[in-house]
Amino acid sequence: MKAAILTGGGDCPGLNAVIRAVVRVIANNGGQTIGFLEGWRGAIEANYIDLKPSETDEILPKGGTILGSSRTNPYKDDNGVQKIVDNMKSLDLDALIAIGGDDTLGVASKLYSDHQLPTIGCPKTIDNDLSSTDFTFGFDTCLNTVMDAVDKLRTTAESHRRVMVVEVMGRHAGWITCFSGIACAADAILVPEQEADLQDVCDRLAKRREDGKHYGIVMVSEGAQLKGEGLVTQDAELDDFGHVKLGGIGRKVARIIEKRTGIETRDVTLGHLQRGGSPSAYDRVLGTRLGIHAGRLALKGDFGKMVALRGLEIVGVPLAEAVGTMRTLYPEFLDEAGEFLK
Incomplete structure (x- = not known):
């Protein structure tokens, strides 16, 4: 067995x-x-490195x-x-394991269906929005990073009696x-x-201030939309997979909250x-288990x-079923969160 691995799209903890x-796993069975x-x-240009257990055993804790x-x-x-097809043959590869999100795995799925290339996918995204898997590695570490940042922001928000609007990633789904x-x-x-109904948010923040809470924390996805408005984008340029660059909704929300409530409001984009x-312990274990089974x-x-x-x-699930449809946030999570948002 001679296998190749690649990592595509945004990086995240747990890839290594x-x-x-x-x-x-491949080495344990006499493979390369x-x-x-x-x-x-790299697959197009045949740009690669050899990977051996002795050289990869210590990469587990690295982001x-x-x-x-x-x-x-x-x-x-x-x-x-065609270059990938030719390189697979010239390098005498028996398998190609692609680690990535919907875009990366979408390519792997098409290469398998269109050209019968021996591809296997491994789900990676901090957004946790891939179909056919309960959780993706990288999500847990991301949550802990956001939590740590917000805990730090809370102290300055409370000290200055401010509202802090924190913009986090999430193009299509609000898991983070x-x-x-x-x-x-x-x-x-x-x-x-x-x-999002910002008037409801403003009324809630004002009521909580009246009740004695002198600061507020507002979490917003980069892909969230305000009523009657579209996505907030940085520019109209598209990447190779047709995505616009998002960002800026946190600042817009902060300005609206300050204007409507009179409460000093700041925004932070993580x-x-x-x-x-x-990677967290959970992501190290999940990434390891997924890698073992991919091998x-x-x-x-x-x-x-x-x-x-x-x-x-x-x-193992069919790649064709795992890509193309975003797994959005389950309504029950929003319902549960809603008990604290009244």
Whole structure:
């Protein structure tokens, strides 16, 4: 068995845990593993490094990815797909394990269906919005990073009697916003799944101030929308997968709250801070388990699958079923959070 690994899209804690586990499983069965550098770009350019257990055993606690990443889309690159097909043959590869989110795994799924390339997917995103898996690695670490940041912001908000609006990632789904909002006892949670009524938020903040709470915390997803308005974007330029660059809704919400309530309001955008740092224990274990089972699927020749967490088990699900549809925040979580948002 000779397998290749790549990591695509935004980085997140736990990627190196997956890489380490795949390399170990393949090596334990007498195989060899290489790593394409910078996502699909490396697969197109045949730019890779050899991966051995002795060189990857200590990468478990490291954030990011030792292979580098990019948002390269082979289907947007001249002859990109054919180059990958040719490189798989010239490098004598038996399997290609793609670790990424919906865009990266969407490419892996198309390569399998269109060209019968032996691909396997591993779900990665701090947004936790991939279909067919209960949780993605990176999400837990992200939540702890957001929680730590908000706990620090709370002290200055309370000291200065301010409202702090915290903008977090979440283009299509509000998993980060809702879970961190619950963990941080937020006064308002604005998510992409439902239009936000800022007058309701302002009334709630004013009422809580009257009741003796002299500060407020408002959590907002970058992809949240205010009633009657569209997405707030930084510019109209699209990436290779057709996404606009979001950002700025936190500042807009803060200005509206201050204008309507008269309460001094500040905004903080956590941005890429949410992707960084060493993975939590949960993400180290989940990434390791997913990597082990991705390696085992490769050894069995069970391609066109994505490894997924279902309950406490790791299972293989068809890649085609796992991509293309965002897994938005379940309504029951918003309902539960709502008990504290009245």
